[in-house]
Amino acid sequence: MPDISDARYTSNGIEQQGFVQQSDIFMDSCVVEIPDSYTLMDQLHNITPFDRLHRVFGDGYSFKYIRCSTSVTNGNVSVYKVSAPNVAIADPALTDIFLRMHQEHVFLQNYDITMDCLNISSRAIVKEFLLDNGISSKDILDDENKVGANCISWFTEEDEIRIRNKLYNKFVQLLESGEVRNQLTSKLSELVMPTSQQFGETLVACRNEGLMRLELTVHSPELKEVEWNTNLIVNTLEFLHNCRTFATSYEKQWMALVDQIHNKHTLCIYFHKEHSLGYCHWFNKTTKKKQGIxxxxxxxxxxxxxxxxxxxNGHPTVLLTYATSSGPLESEVVLRRDITNITIVPSQRNSFWPVASRERQQHTFAEMGLINYRGIHIDWLTAQQAREKVRLSTLSIVSDNTDGLGIDDLLADISNIELDDLEPTYLRENTDLKPARYKVAYNILHVGDEFLVSYYFLYTFRGLPFYYLDISMIHNEIVSSTHILIKVLASSPFGECIASVIGQPNQEVVLKVTRIHNRIIHTERI
Incomplete structure (x- = not known):
């Protein structure tokens, strides 16, 4: 199968020393906490934590609930990640934001400062350099199984503040794609239609030497001064100035990837009753990340x-057809194109019909290094082709036997992928929902309770979205035959837990109450 975990992206580069700053220093994200007491106050006023965060950060920032925890200074808190729109660390607006944080009782846990650099290296090379230059092996994060061979993190301290240093090949990250919640995705559109103009300019500027990103996570309860942050990341870059690096163009890195998957089978799974499919062009066996849709x-x-x-072109595709996402397997064939043509990859909107547009695209895939090589020719459709939903090539059946192709591991991974835009199989229609029958969850549940959730409804009540749940309590591993109807605010930690399981293959899920504080329920899946 098309495994790219062993691709050597530095192999055809020109050896250099160190990395060269290419971008400004900017804040990429931060992690904040909101005390549960203020979350409860917000609920009483029909305000969500995201409203509070928006008041602090304003437009352009995105927010994601991470977990609940206990803070030394703030007690029980809810933790959120705030993604920033690449704000320069010297931007005065950041100072205003962090002043508003205290006024709104939003407290900082850590923040990331980032710099993009010319030249690339590998985890193995950087690790050797770190060990030779005073960094202890215990301070180097042992996470290769998660991040792969082109990323490394290590810990240092500055003024008694813990710093996580992270260095990774940004171009390779876009090639491998993959997200935390959905590992079968595509980020290739970012190369030709970047979501940030600033990042797009950096991508172009680095296409002949390669793009490495240096990211420092500062574990501080307050945003440090501009000079302190600047010196921190500049000194880290200077520390790496004798590290072996390579000026390797995007084109050469792309060719290194294609060399790994040349003539390998790609995999497509189709669920005919749901009319849904998952297609994997290539994957990283180490990190489990997959390029596709x-x-x-x-x-x-x-x-x-x-x-x-x-x-x-020229690459066989294994097509497995199932009745539904839970099976059974109905047919398996190996297909091959009859004529040579382009291969599409998803657009930013994850469309099967991406359209090439010079008005919106900054560059073509070939201009960004993804040249036509060994039959792999990445591009998008013309507007007319997309309208007509044209088929770029007929397909012929090469074989109806997939034994010995080594697809089992990849098949197991893709079978568990949540399909975008697939209606959750157990989010029931709420047209006949009777909200008055549902009790508030904190009046029913207690810490330690285990229960089975069988039916889910999403319903807006007084302007706020709630999950309405049909649950059965579990005692001594025996599920009660009595059904209990409860409701929970969608933006609460309990609601976030429910949102994380909706759309997964199993209709029923068992949860346990781990904590209740100020009427806020925290649960975990068991």
């Missing part, structure tokens, strides 16, 4: 046309 087709979209358009 998982999505429900529209009624007027032909499955074989989509498969044809996603298939590489």
């Amino acid at each position: 998982a999505k429900k087709l529209k009624k007027n979209e032909d499955m074989m046309t989509v498969v044809s358009n996603l298939t590489f």
Whole structure:
């Protein structure tokens, strides 16, 4: 199968020393906490924690609930990640934001400062350099199984503040893609239609030497001065100035990837009753990240046309057809294109019909290094082709036997992928929902309670979204036959837990109450 974990992206580069600053220093994200007492006050006023965060940070920032925890200074808190729109660390607006944080009782745990650099290296090379230059092995994060061979993190201290230093090949990250909640995704569109103009300019500036990103996480309860942050990251870059690096163009890195997957089988899984498919072009066996698309087709979209358009020239595609996402397997065939043509990859909107537009695209895939090499020719459709939903090539069946192709591991991973736009199989229609029958969860549940959730409804009550749940209590591993109806605010930690399981293959889920504080319930899946 098309495993790229052993791709050597530095192999055809020109050896250098150190990395060269290419971008400004900017804040990438931060992690904040909100005491549960203020979350409860917000609920009483029909305000969500995200409203509070928006008051602090304003437009352009995104927020994600992470977990609940106990803070030394603030007691029980809810923790959120705030993603910033690449704000320069010297921007005066940051000072205003962090002043508002205290006024709104939002407290900082840590923040990331980032710099993009020319030249690339590998985890093995950087690790050797770190060990030779005073960094202890215990301070180097042992996470290769999560981040792969082109990323490394190590810990240092500055003024008694703990710093996590992270160095990774940003171009390779875009090639490998993958997200925490959905590992079968594509980030290739970012190369030609970057979401940030600033990042787009950096991508272009680094295409002949390669792009390495240096990211420092500062574990401080307050934003340090601009000079302190600047000196911190500049000194880290200076520390690395004797590290072996390589000026390696995007084109050469792309060719290194293609060399790994040349003539390997790609994999497509189709669920015909749901009219949905998952297609994997390549994957990293170490990190489990996969380049491809998982999505429900529209009624007027032909499955074989989509498969044809996603298939590489000269590369066989294994097509497995299931009745539903829970099985059974109905057929398996190996397909191959009959004629040579481009291969599409998803757009930013994860579309099967991405359109090339010079008005919106800054560059073509070839200009950004993804040249036509060994039959792999990445591009997007013309507007007319997309409108007509054209099939780029007919497909012929090469074999109906997939034994010995080594697809089992990849198949197991893709089978568990949540399909985008696929209606959750157990988020029931709420047209006949009777909200008055549902009790508030904190009046029913207690710490330690275990219960089975069978039905889920999402319903807006007084302007706020709630999950309405049909649960059965569990005592001594025996599920009660009595059904209890409860409701929980969608933005609460309990609601976030429910949101994380909706859309997964199993209809029922067992949860346990781990903590209740100020009427806020925290649960975990068991």
